[in-house]
Amino acid sequence: MSKKVMTNDQLCQLPTDQFYQQLASRSSGLTSQEAQQRLAQYGANTIHQAQHRSQFKTFIKNFTSLMALLLWVSGLIAMFTGMVELGIAIWAVNLINGCFSYWQEHAAQKATDSLKKMLPTYTHVRRDGTSQQIDATKLVPGDVFTIQAGNSISADARIVAATALQIDESALTGESVAVDKKPAYAHGDGKFAEQNVVYAGTVAVNGTATAVAMRTGMQTEFGQIASLTQQQKTTASPLTAELNRLTRQISLITILIGLVFFVAAIFFVHYPVAKSFVFALGMIVAFIPEGLLPTVTLSLAQGVTRMSKKHALVKELSSVETLGETTVICSDKTGTLTQNQMTINHVWLPDREYTVSGQGYVNNDHVLLEGQPVQLADHPALALVARVAALDNDTKLQAETSDHPKILGTPTEAAHLVLAQKSGLDLDQLAQRYPRLQELPFDSDRKRMTTIHSRPETQGAVIYVKGALDGILPICDHLLVGNQARPITAADRDRINAANQHYAAQGLRSMAIAYRPFDGSNGLPADTADCTVANTEQHLTFVGLTVMADPPRPEIYDAVDKCHRANIRIIMVTGDSPLTAKSIAMKIGIDSDNVRVITGDELAKMSDSELQTAVKGEVIFARVAPEQKYRIVKANQHNGEIVASTGDGVNDAPALKQADIGIAMGVTGTDVAKDAADMILTDDNFASIVAAIEEGRTVYSNLQKFLLYILNSNVPETVPSVLFLFSRGLIPLPLTVMQILTVDLGTDMLPALGLGAEKSEPGIMDQPPRARTAHLLNKSIIWKAFGWYGMIAAILSTCAYFFVNWLAGWPTVPLAANGNTYVMATTMTLAAIVFCQIAAAINCRAKLTSIFKIGLFSNHRVWFGIGFEIILISLLMYVPILQELFNTTGIAGRDWAFLFSIPIPLVLIEEIRKAGVRKRLK
Template sequence: MTKSKLTTDQLAKQPVEQFYQTLQTDQNGLNDDAAELRLKAVGPNTIQQTQSRSQFKAFIKNFTSLMALLLWVSGLIAMFTGMLELGIAIWAVNLINGCFSYWQEHAAQKATDSLKKMLPTYTHVRRNGVTKQIDATELVPGDVFTIQAGNSISADARIIAATALQVDESALTGESVAVDKVPAYQKGAGKFAEQNVVYAGTVAVNGTATAVAMQTGMQTEFGQIATLTQHQKNTVSPLTAELNRLTRQISLIAIMIGLIFFVAAIFFVHYPVAKSFVFALGMIVAFIPEGLLPTVTLSLAQGVTRMSKKHALVKELSSVETLGETTVICSDKTGTLTQNQMTINHVWLPDHEYTVSGEGYVNNGQIQLDQQPVHLADHPALATIVRVAALDNDTEIQAENSTKPKIIGTPTEAAHLVLAQKSGLDLNQLRQRYPRVQELPFDSDRKRMTTIHTQPNNAGAIIYVKGALDGILAISDQLLENGHARPITAADITKINAANQRYAAQGLRSMAIAYRNFDGSQGLPADTADCTIQNTEQHLTFVGLTVMADPPRPEIYDAVDKCHRANIRIIMVTGDSPLTAKSIAVKIGIDSEQVRVITGDELAKMSDSKLQAAVKGEVIFARVAPEQKYRIVKANQHNGEIVASTGDGVNDAPALKQADIGIAMGVTGTDVAKDAADMILTDDNFASIVAAIEEGRTVYSNLQKFLLYILNSNVPEAIPSVLFLFSRGLIPLPLTVMQILTVDLGTDMLPALGLEAEKSEPGIMDQPPRARTAHLLNKSIIWKAFGWYGMVASLLSTVAYFFVNYLHGWPHVALAATGNVYVMATTMTLAAIVFCQIAAAINCRTQVTSVFKIGLFSNHRIWFGIGFEIILIALLMYVPVLQGLFNTTGIAGRDWTLLFCIPIPLVLIEELRKAVVRHQIAK
């Protein structure tokens, strides 16, 4: 295909046949070979992403933070005061930390980019004369594709056929009012105003259409705008903002402590200024949490990756934090709480009730009356209801295999197609005998769908209608009974409603079926092309009900139980009948028999204050229009709840955007819903929401464990300097600045990173949701880091220092400030801190659960980190070059025995403390 140089307006004006010739296509679309060649020629149908900042700027940013600037200056001063090795070491710390931060951010970005690739948009195209579903990125100019309400439009295209199509073009024009689109060309006012053209990036909000792609990818109007205006905006989540504040606070505290010790060293110990500065620098380095932010970023990114393996695709890292705070889930029923495998098991007619055998979307059953197979020829009314069910239908079933057919459309319509197959009808032959001439699409206001067909043997046209019972009964004045139509009576309506309520009480869903002969009477137009909702959907003949079952998902019971234990309320919001909704809710344990059921009509009349009061209790919302979800979400948020809301349709978008966590269905959800959501379920399963909430809580808990671990080493790093200061220099520094850096950026890092991979702690879903006002660094962490882990490590490391000196004559001789004994003492102090950190890494794995219960060796990353730090401290002790640089020396075998014994009592004592806490919680 040669690329057309005609403008969109020129292509829109061409006669249809000439238009097809220009694009070298026809009404049957392209074949696969032609489409592949065009895809190679024009490229994928995507908007190329540009970055708002260069990778170089992203790299440099990691070396200009408050902490980084502090270390640059400190290293420079150390060099000028004659301590070249220390200055180089400090700068090396900065380089390592900056590079590590950049690598972590890059890894996190790659993780989120890979997730975006897992969220494809699909398009239904005509290829080789057959409708098939393809990834929208494979759409090419000349492709014939279909549009339905809720679809994001994937290309600039010309409409060939349309039924009540309305498109939201606000993404291009800023005008929020949907515009009508028709096949006939008509130029409106302004740009993007051709009535027979739809544009990429816009959304179909009503109706259906068939269109031919003219431009794709960056050649679309949306793509051309993107090349001029595209930029990537990074938002800072509350968690990231808190971590930034935490880093600044700790850095400022470290600087203040350093200044105090600097002044004290000069005036109290009478150190020279240069030596006092190095001393103060050691205190600053001891308190700065190197590696905190990059590790948090990696933890969030890996949390997102783990969620994706549990069928929950989180679009932004910041959403992970919010998941852990969720207090209310406003959930759809069909497909989320249930299997979305609608199967018609009853057909109710005024004169008979039929049963339908067979499960799922496979043709392996039959229609029966009193357990005997039924032939449609012997049951005219049954034949009518089956025919309407099959023809008043926009869904297709593609049998990929015998158990998992592909549904292109809705599960409810798929169930009706299967009903026709089970009755012995050939769908293709049926469609040829009753060709469709017009459609009045389903919408959430009417809750019904109408199609108009021509009948065989020139018998005229017929109107088929299916939808919600209350709406269809309201416009029916005839009843089909024993194959003949007669006026419907009040007694008939009572009988029909009683049957419907009986099914609903069993958790079944029914759909009403009706028809009308197109005989030009009672307000019908002369031509079927002039049919509208107003002049067509009236004076119907009611036929009967198709009754469907959509069983709960097997895993839903455990998921609901987890929510109850976690103090997370579930509010069912469904379009089904009150009886059906209550039946399912009670069956799966969401609500009790005393639950209040509020219908959409009642909700429309309720004031905001009454709604806010209602959602505080046990409540179900039934027969609710999707747009009413917005009010339900807002009411819960007004009550202080953190709300997760599910949705799949166009009208769900406001509720998804308003919710703290909007959750779209990945299988049945429209493109609009997916775009509005924060999270997408690839299996449309409520249990995946609960798994994501559990993962969100786990990520936050692991961040606190990491924070506890890195902060607890600050105390044993600082205590030696305190001893030196308060002894006025009589106790030489038990730990040098280089050794402090060894702990912070050498031995500590890998075990700390291992903590972020810790699995969910048992009982994490038995706790109430975290309050939004809760802080990452809370009193419990401060107490354990500084008052428990830190003080114990300080005591043991100080004992190790004095133990070496004791073996060499102290207290009978003064503590050595230089020489081999001093080097041995500082080495043992450093090693003791490292082995205390081994115990801390094990203890930090759980908050109250015994580490032996989760498996002492279950986290391989922790033990890899522990092995690394033991090897590193050994290298520092025995490699000559490192000995001189870090002021270390080799130690005796008895010293190693002592070091390996240190973690054992520390772990056992902490296990005893956790046991006491568990006992107090159990009271």
């Protein structure tokens, strides 16, 4: 090849001989030796996948978060202070949590990993002057190869010969309408619009062609997009950042508390410095919520499981919560907001208009005909439209399912087949009754396709023509009205053009239908085999227009309404035309008539600051290129938005990678898009995104609920040590460090997980997304945890401690520092905290809603956790080896009665408080 590097656009404009010269190729193809040399020079024709982090690094990541590091250090401190069992327990919790996190994310990754084989396995090339079939990975620049309908394209290539070639470029552009390709150069609207260039990763849906490879592998447009995606750095999710912040807060608080206890132990209790230091370290370990990290992990895992049941596969646990923060959804149109199925919804005839609806038709007076197809015998012109739609057609439908048949051909022609079926026609019988005699294939210059069929009614033949109105109306000299043809007038032409413009203004596409009897008159040849474009496509009779669109998904309207109520903006980003994009956006309620439509060309001229201003208002982006969607996501993020970006094509991958939450389509999505995304919709349903956002909000709400639940026990855990210090040691420690760990890692864990499974509270999607400055640990939680729930629990547990000592003769007898009375007192203190936590688990289930409204027993997991708490504390009291380890003993029946009486008033008091808050807010 020449050393001078030219772009695809430059190469495809060269005269054919210069083009071959530039690529050092020829029409007969390369030799095997040349191909081998180029394969060594350019490498295999493959798309290199981004190198995923090694399994070892992925595994280690789960043990190196700030919270995990804090637990490693606290375990080490526990061992250093002589509490070896405590240190081992903390490390064990960290190990179990890390392994579980790795297993969850590894399972999700396995579910999304698939063979990335968007390029075909084989390609037919000309080598050594003969046609050969080779592995597509061995295709090189300069290779001459052939294309047939159904073939995937192996490289960016220039077409040198073609017959009725149409290419589905949706993997690159996101648009389902096939584009026409032919050897002559012409640059259309938008990127990938060169008329004589085909791109790797696209599919031929019609015709044949010969092409010459210009770029292969990572040098193709497909490869460049994949490379752009792989260059994006993965940033920490908002939840990860928030947990790191929370860890820093807790670390600072615990260190300050440890410092206070260290000083107090020296000056109040007169401990030696060494003993005071050990005591302070023990309190630091006790105050760290060891159960927080595993509880967060397991709660997110539960969210992942619930989302999978709602058709959303989450690849990373932290993505669950990120969804709940979403403020903007940058959504592709085709296949995401719409069904990606071209559908004829109007048939316009000179004397009547039909609106196609379901299995039947609705006329322009909106009179539903019993949901059944009209009787075509009563509507001859409509019958002719349906017949032409079925016969002047090269596409086939394979009924894999009744709702989504597989299309072998173009979506536009598939829509015409469906129209014929809705009209009650049997396609196979129709083809047998009117066998095709001749075809004049579609051509983008003529903008029409013609077929000639036997016509048994007249013992002759008939010519059927369909195509663009500007390609058919000029060659029509008659008009069909009812069942009579008459000469067409200038007024008729104006009316037809006006109807076509009316539909175009609504973002709809139209196709003209015409026919001509094959009767040997007006220059027609005697034999159909002699028909040509020149002698056949003239003197036509105009029948009508078929009008089509890619319809919105039925469930999209409710999903959009939910987004609006939740103050989540939807920005449509599409490769389709501005008219179509605006029409769909207004139809489904995303935007109003005042929406600003920005095209890709306009966007290219905008500075980053101008774009950041534009995305703050109602805006649609049409005819955009892949890197432009990426810019749109970044502009929103610069404005402080949490951005979810949806997509299915290769063109969406960079934006999916950049977004805070990338959402790929699982059914129609390309593997590159799925690889770049954080979440995959297994049903390609936009409504599933809204359900996932609701789940994300619920997960965050539940995180706050069990954060409140876990932290409130720190107050009754800390107060005993405060009493010990400020009494100058006269009050023995009412709670040991191992007993504190029992609460943090034992009794609290399962109820906290139950809170993580709590259903959404009413109205959660009627609230705006939380501010990015909002934090998990806010003032409300701090007040409830420490000033309300925690203080009540501290008072009750302290009362339990003194109650046992009172029964032993206190205050006339000094408080016991050891012996049976001391063990009994610490046991009752621990048990009282546990039963206060039972009340807290019930109270934390709802922020403001009454527990009786959501159902006292509706969350079985919370009650299972409560049962576990009671069993665990019982085992600690009565199993000898546990008694020795945790400094506990058995208690009497009256003590159990006291314990079981604790939760009831605490629940009722909280209900009164919530009722007061609801009344104040109302």
